[in-house]
Amino acid sequence: MEEAGLQTWVDQMGNVHGRAKGKNESEKALLIGSHLDTVIDAGIFDGALGIISAISALKVLHISRELEKLKRPIEVIAFSDEEGVRFQSTFLGSAAISGVLPVSALQMPDKSGVTVQNVLKDNSIEISGEGLFALKYDPESIWGYVEAHIEQGPVLESAGLPLGIVKGIAGQTRLKVTVRGSQGHAGTVPMSMRQDSMAAAAELIVLLESLCKHPDNFLSLDGQCERSMMESLTGSLVCTVGEISCWPSASNVIPGETTFTIDIRAMDDLGRQAIIYELSNRMHQICDRRSVSCVIERKHEANAVGCDNGLSSQLKSAALSAMKRISGEVVEDAPVLMSGAGHDAMAMSHLTKVGMIFVRCRGGVSHSPAEHVSNDDVWAAGLAILSFLESQL
Incomplete structure (x- = not known):
């Protein structure tokens, strides 16, 4: 994040933040994120791809001296716990940011009786109920939230396209x-x-x-x-x-x-x-x-979450632009999909409007060591986020 010109910090729930001020810091901020954690016996793309794609896109703008020309602040958040494997409760990081994580979550134990608060303290993070409430972002300061994520299903592969747009997430x-x-x-x-x-x-x-x-x-x-x-x-x-x-x-x-x-x-x-x-x-x-x-x-x-129509339209344009950059050919349309998997966007929808891009994965396999995204499709994801950010210049 620092190499991409971002100001960085780690909050009291272990979320890692990187922020570009843009030319008008008083404008509402665009948040881009996904999660750092994964499941047991998993692959390397679920969650991490969305974080890396966002940082890479911002690094391009930083190197080309465009970062300070962004019309609004851009903040990348690498959320600390989306999967809920250890404490059986998902979206700990993003729910804290959106203000829907109850104080009781700090006392949730794992199988060994170690609580969320214990784990944070062991990692030099002290948090109380008041500190948890302080993590919530002001909805009036946020313009929207965008997330790139592997599809975790076979639809894009069967369509022969690297990118698709998410219209909603299952409850x-x-x-x-x-x-x-x-x-x-x-x-x-x-x-x-x-x-x-x-x-x-x-x-x-x-x-x-x-x-x-x-x-x-x-x-x-x-x-x-x-x-x-x-x-x-x-x-x-x-x-x-x-x-x-x-x-x-x-x-x-x-x-x-x-x-x-x-x-x-x-x-x-x-x-x-x-x-x-x-x-x-x-x-x-x-x-x-x-x-x-x-x-x-x-x-x-x-509950099920619907993605914002305006954000989805912008993300579709960005995805089509990215696919054209890669293939040199005009792609007429991008698939629109529902997500059966949960994502941090579900928690963030309590804070602001949300939009998502899906990235093709081989065989639709995820939550497995066989999870794979080709280099070209990683490239497509980064280019799509870059195209979306360029619309914010």
Whole structure:
């Protein structure tokens, strides 16, 4: 960031900032960002590509002495925790900036009982509730937020184009389900007398899969609005159990407690809530039948977000310009996509209008070591951000 001529600092949530003042520092600022963190066993492009693209574009303007000609301040933010892997709560960095992170988030523990506040303190960052509130940006000082991100899907690759424009981001709910039964000896407790938390959890997970594959078999909806909701659900609803653990986790012991996570995403917020309501009811029925207890906790909630039409139009022009620079040919249009993955733009939408560019990734693979973006497509992403910034001169 400093090599790109930016003033830098790290805030109390570990976000890294770089700011160019422009020719009028009193103007509302444009924020560009993405996240530094990634998931376990991941690739190198998810999040980082958006940060590097923005810094690279600003470095071009710095070298060409155009940076100080920007009509508004430009700030790049490398957010500290978007994925929510360690603390099971996403958007810690961007939610703090947008003012929607509760003070209670500082006391969220990881699996070892270490809290967010502990981790920050171990890295020489002291933060209190007042300090967290102080991180929030004034909405009146912000013009908009832009993010470049790998698609994490196969649409752009199938279209044969490096860049696309995001029109909206699916809403998301994360649940933690704890099933408690009766721990016992694997060889002495008859099958008819068991309260097996793992077997109950397995039935709950299969229920989730059935519900999300065929929501129309579970939800009885009437009317035009409800039918529209069902169509949206059928096209966008995805549900995942990504983590499961049991206690005492021994091969010759009936598990007394089993915990698993649920990730539910859909473009229709009302439909997503209807699925969660039906899922919860049916889960409790199964647990009652199996004589086990079931606790369902909501760990994360984010409504679907629509991208700003004006920003999207500007980003589309920038993407078309970038693709022309690379190929030398005029590209008639850029694909417009919905995002099933969550992004920092979701948190930032509470602060300001948002826009996003997607970048092609090989095979649509992400959250994997096989995640890959070609050098040419990295180049395209940087050129698109540069073209967008040039419109701010």
